[in-house]
Amino acid sequence: MIAGIDFKANAAxxxxLSAIGRTEDLRFSPDNRLLAIAGYARKRLLVLRIDIEAGSGGPDVTIRDFMQLTSDNMGEIHGLDFIDDRTLAIANRDGMVAIFNLPREEPAGQSREISAIxxxxxxxxxxxxxxGSIAVRPESRGRVSLLVxxxxxxxxxxxxxxxxxxxxxTGNQRLLERGLDIPDGIALSHDGRWIAVSSHGTQDVKLYRMSASLGPDTEPAGVLRNAGYPHGVRFTRDDRHIIVADAGSRVVNVYAGDDGWSGHRAPVRSVAVLDEETFLRGRASPEEGGxxxxxxxxxxxxxxxxxxxRTPAFFALSSILGGVENCRQGEAIASAWHRNSDHSDMELE
Structure with missing residues (x-):
């Protein structure tokens, strides 16, 4: 197990954090000042005021304060994503998606009831x-796509x-279906070319190339294999790696994609982020605990x-990636014969 970041926070x-109960997704705000956590079981949203700074031994994390939010339009919150620094889209597993403006005041330990806009x-x-999980994609002319x-x-x-x-x-569309069995996490690449979707039932992550023709019958262009029971999924900023949380084990898996994300890939690194005792406490089934x-x-x-x-745990990205650079050549050789032919990219409209 790699060492986590010992974040600073007061007793309140x-x-x-201890009282939030079962959690699902979490998301940093665009300005990196807030961290929103989905309180699934207790039907509430926990918003943390957070500072991340470079330290002598790696990044330092300080949680300055919190705000606990409830609403008639918050149920079993599974997914969330920021539209902007103060506007949040929340996906309720037991209901619908709701858009909220966060209170204007800074988090200061308060509990608030708010209403969806x-x-x-x-x-x-x-x-x-x-x-479940949700991803926000900015479009043109004031439009925003919610991928749910x-x-x-x-x-x-x-x-x-x-x-x-x-x-x-102003529009609704069936976007992706082929290859999915309980889609449980979603992420967009930073260059706008790829959508990654965790597929719980098939125990992998499907990758779809963004194009104007994208639809329910579109075949995945890539597959991240050996993902366990994948949930949270994120591209690194340079889009060269994808990190996937395995809800059925102690690990997150790292995949490398220097030449794009077509074809089948195995993890180049698996890193334990939970100790055995913590993992076993949450091990209600083979699909849980991680x-x-x-x-x-x-x-x-x-x-x-x-x-x-464990809500939340922080790790230096460098410690997650570790020696993954040394694994790329072997991974490229192992996956080369799986790759599909290249397709031109088109903007999703």
Whole structure:
């Protein structure tokens, strides 16, 4: 097990973290000042005021304060993503997706009841059903796409909302389906070329090339194999690595993709982020006990993970990647024969 970052926090912050219960996803805000954690079981959102700074021995993490938020439009919060520094999209496994403005004041240990500014349900064949993880994709002309994993209909849907119209939904689409069995995590590459989706039932991560023709029948262009029961998934800032949390073990898996993400790939590194005792406390089934939520901060220096038994844990990204550079050549050879032919990239409209 690699050493985590011993973050600084006062007793009130640590008590709030201990009381959050079962967690799912977590997400850093675009300005890197907030960390939002989905409190699934207790139907609440925990927002941490956080500082990440470079230290002599690696990154330092300080949690300055917290804000605990509840709402009639918050249920079993599974997924979340920031639209901007103060606007958050939340996916409720037992309901729908809701858009919230965070309170203007700084987190200062308070508990607040807030209301959604918009709810997203989808329509007809793209109606939301058991929404889980969610990814926000900025579009043109004030539009934002919400890409939502519908866990138990094995489908990713796209919902276009317009900020200039008060986040009103202007379009709904069945986006991805081929190859998915309980999509449980989603991430977009920073260059806009790839969508990665954790597929719990097939125990892998499917990668789809972004294009205007993307649809439910689109075959995945790449597969990350040996992922266990994958949940949180994130691209590093340079898009050369993907980190995947395995909810069924103690580890996160690292995949390398210097030449793109087509074809089949095995992990180049697996790193334990939970000790055995903590893992076994949450081991209610072979699919549980390990890390679930995973995010990389906006400075690309800290990885945050969360699960019910440990909320949250922080690690230097460099310690997660470790000696992965030495593994790339062998991984490239092993995966070369799996690769699909290249396709031109087109913007998703």
């Amino acid at each position: 912050v640590r008590a709030a 918009r709810r997203v349900r989808g329509r007809r064949l793209s109606k939301l059903n058991s929404p 994993c519908n866990n138990y209909t094995h489908l990713v849907t796209r919902h276009v909302i317009n900020r200039w119209l008060g986040y009103r939904t 890390p679930k939520g995973l995010d990389i901060d906006r400075s690309n220096s800290v990885v945050a993970v969360t699960c019910e038994e």
